[in-house]
Amino acid sequence: xxxxxxxxxxxxxxxxxxxxxxxxxxxxxxxxxxxxxxxxxxxxxxxxxxxxxxxxxxxxxxxxxxxxxxxxxxxxxxxxxxxxxxxxxxxx
Amino acid sequence: xxxxxxxxxxxxxxxxxxxxxxxxxxxxxxxxxxxxxxxxxxxxxxxxxxxxxxxxxxxxxxxxxxxxxxxxxxxxxxxxxxxxxxxxxxxxxxxxxxxxxxxxxxxxxxxxxxxxxxxxxxxxxxxxxxxxxxxxxxxxxxxxxxxxxxxxxxxxxxxxxxxxxxxxxxxxxxxxxxxxxxxxxxxxxxxxxxxxxxxxxxxxxxxxxxxxxxxxxxxxxxxxxxxxxxxxxxxxxxxxxxxxxxxxxxxxxxxxxxxxxxxxxxxxxxxxxxxxxxxxxxxxxxxxxxxxxxxxxxxxxxxxxxxxxxxxxxxxxxxxxxxxxxxxxxxxxxxxxxxxxxxxxxxxxxxxxxxxxxxxxxxxxxxxxxxxxxxxxxxxxxxxxxxxxxxxxxxxxxxxxxxxxxx
Numbered sequence: 001x002x003x004x005x006x007x008x009x010x011x012x013x014x015x016x017x018x019x020x021x022x023x024x025x026x027x028x029x030x031x032x033x034x035x036x037x038x039x040x041x042x043x044x045x046x047x048x049x050x051x052x053x054x055x056x057x058x059x060x061x062x063x064x065x066x067x068x069x070x071x072x073x074x075x076x077x078x079x080x081x082x083x084x085x086x087x088x089x090x091x092x
Numbered sequence: 093x094x095x096x097x098x099x100x101x102x103x104x105x106x107x108x109x110x111x112x113x114x115x116x117x118x119x120x121x122x123x124x125x126x127x128x129x130x131x132x133x134x135x136x137x138x139x140x141x142x143x144x145x146x147x148x149x150x151x152x153x154x155x156x157x158x159x160x161x162x163x164x165x166x167x168x169x170x171x172x173x174x175x176x177x178x179x180x181x182x183x184x185x186x187x188x189x190x191x192x193x194x195x196x197x198x199x200x201x202x203x204x205x206x207x208x209x210x211x212x213x214x215x216x217x218x219x220x221x222x223x224x225x226x227x228x229x230x231x232x233x234x235x236x237x238x239x240x241x242x243x244x245x246x247x248x249x250x251x252x253x254x255x256x257x258x259x260x261x262x263x264x265x266x267x268x269x270x271x272x273x274x275x276x277x278x279x280x281x282x283x284x285x286x287x288x289x290x291x292x293x294x295x296x297x298x299x300x301x302x303x304x305x306x307x308x309x310x311x312x313x314x315x316x317x318x319x320x321x322x323x324x325x326x327x328x329x330x331x332x333x334x335x336x337x338x339x340x341x342x343x344x345x346x347x348x349x350x351x352x353x354x355x356x357x358x359x360x361x362x363x364x365x366x367x368x369x370x371x372x373x374x375x376x377x378x379x380x381x382x383x384x385x386x387x388x389x390x391x392x393x394x395x396x397x398x399x400x401x402x403x404x405x406x407x408x409x410x411x412x413x414x415x416x417x418x419x420x421x422x423x424x425x426x427x428x429x430x431x432x433x434x435x436x437x438x439x440x441x442x443x444x445x446x447x448x449x450x451x452x453x454x455x456x457x458x459x460x461x462x463x464x465x466x467x468x469x470x471x472x473x474x475x476x477x478x479x480x481x482x483x484x485x486x487x488x489x490x491x492x493x494x495x496x497x498x499x
Contacts, residue, residue, distance in 0.1 A: 008323035008330075012293035013254060013302065014193040015324040017311035020296040 026053070030073025032088040034066050040085035047077035047086060093351045096274040103237045103266035104129035106273050107173060107199040107259070110241035112137045113281040116197075117168035120148035120159035124178040125211045126263035127201040131173065153178040157185035157196070164194035165312050167303035169245065169288050172196065175263060176203035179217045183224075189256045190225025190328060192313050193302070195248035195288075196256040198226075199241065202373070202424075203263040204460045212461020213263035215372065219425040219434045225328050227257040227335055228402040230372035234271035236399075237261045239352055242276075245285045246342045252334040254291060254302075262374040264461065280349055332403040339400055356405035358397045359412050361387060365394030367476035368413065368450075370439065371422030372398050375457070375464045379422070382469045393473055398435070406442045414443075418480045419450035420472050424458045432489045451479050454489045468493045 012018060034047075034056075043062035055070040056077060064077075078086040101109060107130045111119070119138075123131040138147040146163075150156045153174050160170035174182060179200055189196050200218050204210040218228060227247060231237045237259065244257040261267055276284075290301035293310070300308035316324060340355060347353035361383050362368060369379050376397040386393040396412050398405070413419055423433025431437060436454035443449035455472050458464045472492060479485055 005319060006323075008326035011320070011323055011327070012295065013291055013327055013331075014293060014312060015191065015314075015316055015320075015327075016293050016295045016302070017314050018294065018296060021311075023296070 025069045026072055027069045030071065031090055031092050032073035032075060033068055033071055033091050034077050034086045035089050036064055037085040038063055040083050042083055044082060046080055046082065050076050050080045052076065094276055094280045094349045096276055096350070099273050099275050100270050101234065101273050102129065102268050102270045103234050103261045104201065104268065105133055106234045106238040107241050107261070108133035108137070109275065110238045111171050112143055113278050114169070114242065114245060114285050115143050116145055116171045118146050118148065118160065118163035118170040119172065120150050120156045120170070121172045122150050122153050122156050122178060124175050126203055126267040127173045127175040127199065129267065130199060153181040154185060157182040157189060160196045161185060161189050161192065161194055164196050165192065165304050167288070167290070170196045171198070173199040173201070175201040176205055176217045179221060180205060186221055186224040186226060188313065191324065193254040194256060195254055197244045197248060198256065198258050200258050200260045201263045201267040202260050210460040213265050214459045214461065215424040216426070218258060218260045221258065222402055222434060225255065226402065227255055228260060229257065229400055230260045230398065231266060232374055232376050232397060234266060234273045236354065237266060238273050238275060239346065239350065242281055242284060243342050243346050247335065247339050249288050250338045251289055251291050253331050253338050255331050255335060260373065265374040276350060284346065284349055336403050336405060354399045356400045356408045357412055358399060359394070361394040362396065362412060362416070364392055365416055366392040367418045367473055367480060368394040368396060368416045369420045369422055369472065370396045370398060370413065372401060372435065373424065375422055375424065378464055378466055379469055382466050382473065386473060391473070391477070404438050409439065409442055410446060413450055414446060414448050416450045418476045419452045420476045421452060421454050423454055423456045426456060426459065436489070451485050453479060453485045453487065455492050456489065457492045462493050464493065
């Protein structure tokens with residue numbers, strides 16, 4: 001986060017967000033990322049619905065994948081997966 | 093000046109009547125003594141179809157102000173009223189309303205905070221909220237209450253200000269006391285308050301008016317971390333500074349239609365005053381009576397009534413009192429463990445660097461509705477004359493009208 005941020009005179013009043021949350025990448029907050037075992041996955045999509053960030057999307061074949069720009073590594077997906085096909089892997 | 097109608101109404105009714113004439117989009121309020129009449133009266137106006145207001149009968153004051161925040165964010169004019177414990181329950185939302193720059197208007201019928209339980213007037217409730225980022229106006233009488241409840245909208249909604257406004261009226265002394273109040277006609281009020289204006293902001297979806305609108309979405313009040321929060325607080329400081337200029341402008345515009353104006357502060361008999369009292373609210377009416385009495389006796393007494401307490405009118409205060417030899421500050425609240433009452437602290441800070449400044453003493457009085465009688469105030473003036481005689485202040489903070497021992 002080394003870009004120059006605007007000063008108080010420049011920022012819009014009312015503390016409105018100048019960026020969409022999509023522009024605010026939070027992927028570097030966490031220390032773990034999910035890895036999916038495609039052989040065990042039953043394509044139930046529960047991980048997609050449980051993800052608080054909306055970072056897990058379901059591909060055309062029905063398999064989940066994670067967007068690491070936004071995943072904070074909370075591990076809720078791994079906890080909720082009924083067939084334990086998600087492993088949280090330490091990334092640092 | 094426009095035609096006016098004389099009404100016999102109490103302070104709470106003055107709030108309700110003025111607000112009826114403003115006809116805000118949303119009123120969300122929870123009744124609490126001594127503010128109850130405002131809510132009762134306003135719900136009658138709603139039931140009788142005299143206003144277009146959406147009245148939200150909420151389950152708590154936290155919800156009352158939260159509803160106002162939501163309504164104001166959506167672009168509505170929103171009003172609420174409370175007192176004492178009700179204001180305390182709003183605490184969290186007070187800072188949200190000002191931090192989100194929502195020009196809500198709220199009447200506070202000043203009442204002591206529990207415990208022990210007391211329903212009568214002092215400034216303990218609103219003084220605690222003095223740092224919450226709201227403009228605070230203290231009223232001396234029913235007329236001032238009515239006038240402030242109209243002016244408040246234009247003060248808070250001014251594009252350079254955009255802050256919520258608290259109109260403070262002493263519980264019972266003003267809220268429940270019937271007085272003659274000159275009221276403007278509905279159409280005159282309507283023209284004076286006009287429509288709410290919006291600043292332009294640039295959000296994530298581009299430039300738009302500062303209100304929630306699905307066409308150009310805005311995010312209000314998201315998490316604001318180490319990298320932005322401080323900047324947003326500076327903007328609130330700037331808005332308070334602007335309010336010091338805007339309030340007299342609004343007051344001048346109001347004078348044109350009503351013949352009444354109050355300024356940031358009001359001086360009485362100050363040209364040659366040697367001893368003066370500075371204070372807020374209804375006590376100042378009694379001080380005026382005592383000043384008149386003392387003047388007849390040859391004592392050069394005067395008073396300065398502070399109408400606008402936040403933003404604090406430091407420059408006006410120095411101008412009004414810089415040459416006065418001795419000043420007594422009337423505080424109607426205790427700030428436990430502090431060097432003095434809240435008003436006293438602000439006044440002393442203001443004068444500290446001034447070459448010419450009065451000797452200043454604090455007189456904490458009237459807690460829990462204890463009467464500030466002419467006799468009591470006369471005693472304070474006598475103590476100020478003593479300070480003048482001696483040339484120094486031996487007791488900086490004095491608790492007056494309170495029993496020590498009776499034997």
